[in-house]
Amino acid sequence: MxxxxxxxxxxxxxxxxxDRCxxxxxxxxxxxxxxxxAKPDLLSDDxxxxxxxxxxxRLGVTEVRFxxxxxLLRPGLTGIVERCAALAPAPRLSLTTNGxxxxxxxxxLRAAGLHRVNVSLDTLRPDVFKTLTRRDRHRDVLAGLEAASEAGLTPVKINTVLMPGLNDDEAPQMLAWAIDHAYELRFIEQMPLDAQHGWTRDGMITAGDILTSLRTRFTLTPEGDDRRGSAPAERWIVDGGPHRVGVIASVTRPFCRACDRTRLTADGQVRNCLFAREETDLRAALRSDAPDEEIAALWRQAMWGKKAGSGLDDPEFLQPDRPMSAIGG
Structure with missing residues (x-):
């Protein structure tokens, strides 16, 4: 393991x-x-x-998220999903996408064996979407969400980041809309993983801010840690149920003690933490014809050295050199 x-x-x-978007x-x-x-640096489908x-x-992984x-920009994605779904033991397969x-x-993708999707959507207002993403594709995301639901990629989860002065007033409206469409909404605190290194703690909307905003319209009851397990999102029952809303508070309420993740970058580097500054190269081992057990041993060693926490609460914290787009969500 x-x-x-x-x-x-x-x-x-x-x-x-x-790493493209x-x-x-x-x-x-x-x-x-x-x-x-560069294309030669990327891992091949095989x-x-x-x-x-x-x-x-060999390593006990049971869930795989692409x-x-x-x-969705990756050529051959459907084939990759189909081949991974055919593995034994078969992992649970999901996808995080902008939709x-x-x-x-x-x-x-559903026919190939994908089980569900997480879709990033930060606003219900097309003009704000265009400002946040610098692209006029809001309608396409909504159409993608509908298609995912119709295809059975459920539960369809939505990931939302609130930004000051742009969409920080939308939390209640987002939740009401998600409930109406049977989507599961999760708010995510903005993390220090931007390529510009412009993140500041003072400039982020916190989990506390989000919950305060939601409670202006809804009654929220904590689901409880016994139901959370290793999931990153704290979940609340909305108005007595059955609907729920999640908040991923990576900055203000770290969940490192229960973390169960390992990460593989598009160029074949293992990262034992989203905020790690060190990586272990599996691509080189693959391309030097190393046997599976040698690669597995490298992977085990990489995870053995995982730190106790992300270090976000340390005054000496330094952002990883790679931004989120190059690490993977």
Whole structure:
């Protein structure tokens, strides 16, 4: 298994398929984009499937989430999903996406074996969406959400980041809309993973702010830690149920003690924490014809050295060199 020195076991693998994205969200990357990874540096489809197979057959991984950048930009995505779904033991497969390409891909991805999707949507207002993402694609995201629901990629989860002066007044409206459409909404605190390194603690909307805003319209009852497990989101029952809303408070309420994640970047580096500044190169081992057990041993070693926490509460905290788009959500 992928165990660290604090006894945590990583069973949830996040696989970044590309660092490219077709949005330019202000809290993620600059308007001109970034210098993308060169194609030879990216893991091939075969290399991705092999690493996922090692993870599920030798290292105890039970859940695999494909991320980006924007994973729907990855050629061959459906084939990757289909091959991973056929592994034994078969992992639970999910996808985190901005939703723009879901209308044309949702049915095929479900048929290939994908179980569900998380879609990033920060606002219900098209003009605010355009300001936040620097693209006029709000209608496409809504269409993608509808297609995912119709295809059976459920529960469809929505990830929302609130930004001061832009959409910080939308929390109650977002929750009411999500309930009406049977989507599961999760608010995420803005994290120090922007390419511009412009994040400041004073400039973020906190979990406390979000809950205060939601309570102006809804009654929220804590679901309880016994139901949360290793999930990053604290969940609240809305107006007595059955609907729920989640808040991922990575900054103000860290959940590192229960973390069960291991991460693989699009160029084959293992990261034992979202905020890690060190990586372990599995791509080099793959391309030097290392056997599966040697790669598994490298992976175990990488996770064994995982720190107790993210370090966000340390005055000496330094952002990772890679932004979120190059790490994977």
């Amino acid at each position: 992928l165990v660290d020195t604090y006894g945590r076991v990583a069973t949830d693998l996040r696989v970044s398929l590309t 077709n949005l330019r969200c202000t809290y993620c990357m600059p308007e001109e984009g970034l210098q993308w990874l 290399e991705i499937v092999r690493l996922v197979e090692i993870a599920v057959s 991320t980006g950048g924007e994973p 723009i390409g879901l209308k044309r891909t949702a049915a095929a």
